[in-house]
């Protein structure tokens with residue numbers, strides 16, 4: 001079984017000062033919990049401060065994006081080489097990047113490869129839009145996203161995959177645990193086809209989309225779901241700690 005895993009994607013929220021305050025508020029309790037990989041993904045400008053604040057604790061840090069080149073004349077971009085001193089993980093292919101910044105599967109594929117080449121662990125996001133689910137195409141869309149994102153990619157041991165149905169993100173309308181479990185089982189099968197059963201079984205699979213401390217239990221009780229990629233609730237210290245605690249409790253009994 002893959003390691004239970006909770007990541008908080010802060011998105012474009014928190015100033016440097018607010019980020020520091022948020023980490024200070026949750027660091028103690030978060031560090032004391034056991035058996036769950038826990039990752040904070042603040043905005044770029046807070047990465048250095050956050051990684052310093054959690055140094056020496058089991059809390060890990062991730063970036064929310066990266067550029068696929070290691071260095072050069074790319075004004076405004078941040079490279080894998082810059083990130084690897086500051087964090088272990090990086091979110092790649094989030095639906096907000098696909099929608100607002102026109103990142104397609106080919107871009108996602110380049111970013112994934114650049115991330116692992118620099119020694120970062122990518123958290124690859126996939127997920128269908130509402131119309132795609134309503135027209136019965138969710139599985140086909142997610143399969144295609146995985147297939148294109150992972151073309152020529154071989155490092156299963158570094159990979160984390162997050163299934164985030166676009167219609168569930170920031171809407172308060174989470175997928176049902178059954179829905180998430182069914183899609184995760186499909187994702188696990190696709191990963192087995194790509195990497196073989198053993199490597200694929202070690203890849204943490206996260207559900208994302210309106211996860212809260214109230215609904216996390218239902219998701220992590222589904223065996224194919226190893227954890228969550230949490231947006232809004234990760235900005236509230238008590239909620240995020242509770243999400244990690246519940247995950248630890250549920251998975252310890254499985």
Ligand code: 13P
Pocket residue numbers: 009094164168169170171172208209210211229230231232233
């Ligand atoms: P919410 O938890 O705010 O719905 O966001 C989910 C998400 O996009 C995490 O990456």
